[in-house]
Amino acid sequence: xxxxxxxLQESGWEELRREARKIEGDLDVKLSSYAKxxxxxxxxxxxxxGSPTVGSGRSWKSTEMEIQSxxxxxxxxxxxxxxxxxxAASTTSVTQKLARHRDILHECTQEFRRIKxxxxxxxxxxxxxxxxxxxxxxxxxxxxxxxxxxxxxxxAAIHGNISHIDDVISQAQATRAVLGTQxxxxxxxxxxxxxxxxxxxxxxxxxxILSISTDEVSLFLDTSSVLFFLLTHLPISFSLKVLSGGAxxxxxxxxxx
Numbered sequence: 001x002x003x004x005x006x007x008l009q010e011s012g013w014e015e016l017r018r019e020a021r022k023i024e025g026d027l028d029v030k031l032s033s034y035a036k037x038x039x040x041x042x043x044x045x046x047x048x049x050g051s052p053t054v055g056s057g058r059s060w061k062s063t064e065m066e067i068q069s070x071x072x073x074x075x076x077x078x079x080x081x082x083x084x085x086x087x088a089a090s091t092t093s094v095t096q097k098l099a100r101h102r103d104i105l106h107e108c109t110q111e112f113r114r115i116k117x118x119x120x121x122x123x124x125x126x127x128x129x130x131x132x133x134x135x136x137x138x139x140x141x142x143x144x145x146x147x148x149x150x151x152x153x154x155x156a157a158i159h160g161n162i163s164h165i166d167d168v169i170s171q172a173q174a175t176r177a178v179l180g181t182q183x184x185x186x187x188x189x190x191x192x193x194x195x196x197x198x199x200x201x202x203x204x205x206x207x208x209i210l211s212i213s214t215d216e217v218s219l220f221l222d223t224s225s226v227l228f229f230l231l232t233h234l235p236i237s238f239s240l241k242v243l244s245g246g247a248x249x250x251x252x253x254x255x256x257x
Contacts, residue, residue: 013084038119
């Protein structure tokens, strides 16, 4: 066992991880129940009586409070895990695990807010429909439209427009996120193209140097081959080419063996 593992074990890292996984599992179950109870609660609130059952309302609120408590506990545990990782020589594996726990906390928090917002919107819509039904019943009974009913109708129209605007804003935000991703992608491509263009002059320069060196080596080999041929195949006379000042002088030497 390495020193970093011992330090993490002494700091309670594994115990905190076990507790975090347990709370994450509880949150998953509670969020599923919360969504089902919220749907049941809003459906009960849309009946003509205008009031949900007491049991469903209490269960919905108690589940909401339990989820909030679990999220707070998971946040505290993540903070403790961060301190443990900082106090010890954390490895890449520890950093990745810590990041994963933070992602799960963020996802659970976002899911809770989404479900809660949907429930509140559905609850408000159900209460509004119930009020409109009551006013319609009063209007039919009295034979005239009350000012309260007119206001409620206007409120219903405004509520519908707000819901439509929220949908448009959500679509615009999603489109903006997609465009931002594409922009970053194009930026990366542009950077790579610029990097290649910067490297091309260097590559061309290297090829030029290699071609010059190849020409010099070829000239040397050709000259050596000629001299070797003269020395081996012409024992009585041979020709030696001497380069001086760019001119070629031929000197014939004769000797007797």
